[in-house]
Structure formats: structure tokens, C-alpha cells
Amino acid sequence: MTNTKPIDCFAGYYRCPEGYLVVESRRALNGRKGYFRFGGEATCYGALNGEDPAKTPGETLYDARDRVEFENGVVCLPFDPLEVIENLRTEAYTNQSHPEAFSLVAALYYLIRPCLPVGVRKHLQRSRLRGWEQLSFPSWPVDHSVESLLEQLLLLALKAAGVERMPFIWFWPEGHSSCAIMTHDVEEAKGRDFCDILMDIDDSFGLKSSFQVVPEKRYTVTPEFLESIRQRQFEIAVHDLNHDGRLYKNYEQFLQQAEKINAYGTQYKADGFRAGVLYRNQQWYDALKFSYDMSVPNSARLDPQRGGCCTVMPYFVGNLLEIPVTMMQDYTLFNILNRYSIDVWREQTKIVMAKHGLMSFIIHPDFIIGLRERKVYESLLEYLAGLRQDHGVWITTPGEVNRWWRQRARMMLVEGRSGWEIEGLGKERARVAYASEQGGRLMLALEDRAPVSAAKKEAT
Numbered sequence: 316m317t318n319t320k321p322i323d324c325f326a327g328y329y330r331c332p333e334g335y336l337v338v339e340s341r342r343a344l345n346g347r348k349g350y351f352r353f354g355g356e357a358t359c360y361g362a363l364n365g366e367d368p369a370k371t372p373g374e375t376l377y378d379a380r381d382r383v384e385f386e387n388g389v390v391c392l393p394f395d396p397l398e399v400i401e402n403l404r405t406e407a408y409t410n411q412s413h414p415e416a417f418s419l420v421a422a423l424y425y426l427i428r429p430c431l432p433v434g435v436r437k438h439l440q441r442s443r444l445r446g447w448e449q450l451s452f453p454s455w456p457v458d459h460s461v462e463s464l465l466e467q468l469l470l471l472a473l474k475a476a477g478v479e480r481m482p483f484i485w486f487w488p489e490g491h492s493s494c495a496i497m498t499h500d501v502e503e504a505k506g507r508d509f510c511d512i513l514m515d516i517d518d519s520f521g522l523k524s525s526f527q528v529v530p531e532k533r534y535t536v537t538p539e540f541l542e543s544i545r546q547r548q549f550e551i552a553v554h555d556l557n558h559d560g561r562l563y564k565n566y567e568q569f570l571q572q573a574e575k576i577n578a579y580g581t582q583y584k585a586d587g588f589r590a591g592v593l594y595r596n597q598q599w600y601d602a603l604k605f606s607y608d609m610s611v612p613n614s615a616r617l618d619p620q621r622g623g624c625c626t627v628m629p630y631f632v633g634n635l636l637e638i639p640v641t642m643m644q645d646y647t648l649f650n651i652l653n654r655y656s657i658d659v660w661r662e663q664t665k666i667v668m669a670k671h672g673l674m675s676f677i678i679h680p681d682f683i684i685g686l687r688e689r690k691v692y693e694s695l696l697e698y699l700a701g702l703r704q705d706h707g708v709w710i711t712t713p714g715e716v717n718r719w720w721r722q723r724a725r726m727m728l729v730e731g732r733s734g735w736e737i738e739g740l741g742k743e744r745a746r747v748a749y750a751s752e753q754g755g756r757l758m759l760a761l762e763d764r765a766p767v768s769a770a771k772k773e774a775t
């Protein structure tokens with residue numbers, strides 16, 4: 316039996332008028348979920364009509380683009396794109412019942428970790444991550460399957476409907492090309508004691524960041540310490556409860572710990588949360604009474620819990636805004652890859668900027684105290700300042716991203732006398748933009764500006 320329905324997969328992401336363009340989905344009800352692809356760059360996970368999707372992403376994947384049909388000005392798909400996007404963002408493709416986070420080995424590792432010298436820890440982590448380069452999905456160093464799928468569907472929908480361009484609300488305020496945020500997870504007492512110097516460093520590059528503070532066990536958190544961050548207009552978020560790597564181990568325990576975490580959120584006046592080690596289970600997020608979370612990596616090949624949300628944009632999980640981690644962590648760069656340059660970050664920013672997405676960094680105060688590491692961090696800040704100056708990147712804080720993304724989600728695009736107009740709180744910062752096709756590519760352009768390719772605009 317096949318389910319056919321028109322689907323507006325664009326309005327949520329692009330904030331175009333609802334129902335402006337739709338696609339039609341014809342997918343088998345209760346079909347087995349699996350992997351397939353859509354064109355060259357989008358890996359999909361979901362049910363597929365007429366074909367059996369692959370069980371693993373490493374197999375040769377069926378290209379569902381070959382099965383697209385056009386009927387009465389509508390694109391007909393053998394799958395539901397909203398279901399696929401949801402499956403990618405919430406990591407429904409990973410085997411949630413046995414993530415590595417809950418394994419005995421991981422539990423044991425966490426138990427003995429404080430007793431291990433750093434050299435042994437690094438060695439254990441490296442051997443645990445062996446083979447990461449051979450993984451086929453999510454893509455490395457950035458996965459943008461969600462963006463690529465939507466871009467291709469939009470191209471097809473414009474063509475099918477014979478519409479020249481689709482108006483939408485630009486992704487970032489004041490027409491900024493993309494966005495970058497800096498976050499600092501404070502791991503131990505030495506990191507806490509380095510925060511003041513780190514704020515000086517960030518300030519010297521004109522950047523405000525967010526400090527994630529562990530409330531219990533790791534170090535003492537005084538009101539004075541929190542105030543010293545707030546006073547300088549930096550942000551505070553809650554980082555786990557006690558960072559023992561067991562937050563998501565079982566649901567009952569998680570609920571109890573979430574209650575404590577929520578209370579610390581109120582006490583710290585923090586709107587944001589990040590779990591230790593980027594452990595997560597997005598299905599449980601409604602227990603977290605925060606405005607935003609920052610625990611989901613884009614492509615978690617080098618993290619203890621693998622998976623990734625395959626998008627370079629924030630997205631909502633219920634009422635919680637997920638601000639994903641799209642850039643490699645400093646710890647991974649220095650200790651797993653053994654690199655002391657910003658090359659990987661440059662590569663990642665290029666990919667994210669080509670999608671007008673969000674670059675979100677985790678730099679630990681604990682790991683950049685050394686001069687060599689600090690130099691690398693300063694080169695990164697210099698690079699980001701250059702992107703702000705020359706490429707119009709919005710460098711801001713997670714709290715600001717959260718405020719903007721919520722406002723944008725409530726704005727409406729309406730047709731006024733002199734064209735499309737934006738209505739809603741914050742509209743003076745928002746910009747009307749258009750998506751159109753040129754030479755087979757999707758072009759995105761702010762009103763009154765020359766269009767740029769959705770896929771080819773590169774930073775230097």
C-alpha cells in the first residue's frame with residue numbers, strides 16, 4: 316500500500332510562504348528504513364517506495380533521484396523528505412539501543428580515566444577510533460546531506476511548477492553570509508583558572524564566547540566566578556552535571572539528573588546546555604528545560620559516540636533549539652590527529668560557508684594553556700576576524716543565535732504592495748532573499764544583490 320500526499324518541505328528551513336512550493340511523496344507505508352542517496356551529495360535514511368534501501372551506508376546506495384516523476388506541475392518522490400530530514404537530524408539512523416556511550420568498555424574507561432596518564436588516555440582513544448577514515452557516512456569533515464537534499468528538491472520543484480524564483484527569509488540577520496560561534500567547555504580547575512586570560516584573548520579579537528561550566532564534582536563554582544564571566548558580556552551555559560560520562564546511561568537516572576541540571580540552569584541564569592563528551596539522546600530532550608542545546612555534532616567520526624545530525628544549520632527538537640557542533644574540537648585536533656595548524660578548520664569553514672551555515676567551535680580553556688596550543692587558537696581567531704571583515708560572517712554568541720533563530724522561525728513573508736515583506740518581531744534585522752535556478756544550480760540571493768551559487772561561494 317502506498318501513501319500519497321503533498322509535502323511542504325521548504326517552509327520550515329527556508330521560511331518561505333507556506334505552501335509556496337510542494338512536492339508529493341509516494342512511499343510505502345511501514346516500509347523498512349534504510350540508506351539511499353539523492354543525487355551526488357545527499358545521503359538519505361528512511362523508507363523508500365519500490366526499492367529496498369541499503370542496511371548500511373557503506374553499500375552501493377540506490378539513487379532515488381532516478382525515480383523522480385513530474386505530474387501536473389508537482390515533483391513526485393518515492394520517499395517522504397521530511398521523514399528523511401528528521402531521521403538525519405535526530406540521528407535515527409544510528410542504533411540508539413547500543414550507542415558506544417552505554418557500553419561496558421566506555422563505563423570502565425570513565426571509571427579509571429582519572430587515574431590514567433594523558434599519554435595512555437590518548438593511546439586508548441586513538442585505538443578506539445581506528446578506522447574512522449574508512450567510514451562512509453556521515454561525510455567528513457562536514458556532512459550537509461540535509462542542505463543538499465533540500466537544494467536539489469527546490470531546484471526540481473521550481474522547474475516542475477514553472478516558477479522562476481522562490482522568496483524566503485535569509486538565514487542570518489542583516490544579510491550576514493553565514494555565522495560563527497565560539498564556545499569553551501571548562502573541564503577542570505586549571506581550565507577554570509584560565510578563563511580570565513581566555514576572555515582577554517577573545518576580547519582582543521573582538522569576539523564574545525560562551526563558557527560551559529560543570530556544576531558538580533569537577534571543581535568549585537563560586538558566584539564570583541560566574542559573575543566574572545557575565546560582567547564581561549560573555550555567556551554561561553551548563554556543561555553536564557558532573558561529567559562522569561553516564562548522563563544518558565538509563566532513562567530513570569537521566570530524569571533525576573536532568574532535574575538537577577535544570578535547577579543549575581536557573582541558578583546560573585543559563586539558557587543553554589551541553590552534555591559531557593557530546594553524549595546525547597535527542598529522544599529524551601524534553602526533560603531538559605533549556606532554550607537551546609549544543610551537544611549534537613554534525614559528523615561525529617572522531618567522537619566517542621558516533622553519528623551526527625548531517626546539517627550545518629540549527630534546528631528544533633520539540634521546543635529546544637539544537638545548535639550543532641560543526642567544527643572539530645581542539646582536543647581531537649591536538650591529541651587524536653596530532654596537528655597544530657588550523658587547516659582542518661579552514662577546510663570545514665569553506666564547506667559550511669558554501670551552505671551559508673553555522674560554524675560552531677569548542678575550544679577548552681584546559682587544553683590551550685600551553686603556548687603551542689594557544690598560538691593555534693590565536694591563528695583561528697585571526698582567521699575568523701578575517702572572515703567577518705571580508706566575507707560578512709556574523710560572529711556572535713550561542714544565546715544570540717538562539718534568539719535570532721526563534722524570531723526567524725516566527726516571522727512571516729507576506730506579499731505587500733511593493734513586493735515581499737517580512738512581518739514579525741525582529742523583522743528590521745531580517746532580509747528578503749530569493750532562490751532561483753541558473754545553469755542547473757540553485758542560486759540564493761538577497762533582494763537587490765547579485766545571486767551567488769548555493770554551492771560554490773568560497774572563502775579564501
Ligand SMILES: [Zn+2]
Nearest residue numbers: 500502591592
Ligand atoms: Zn566537557
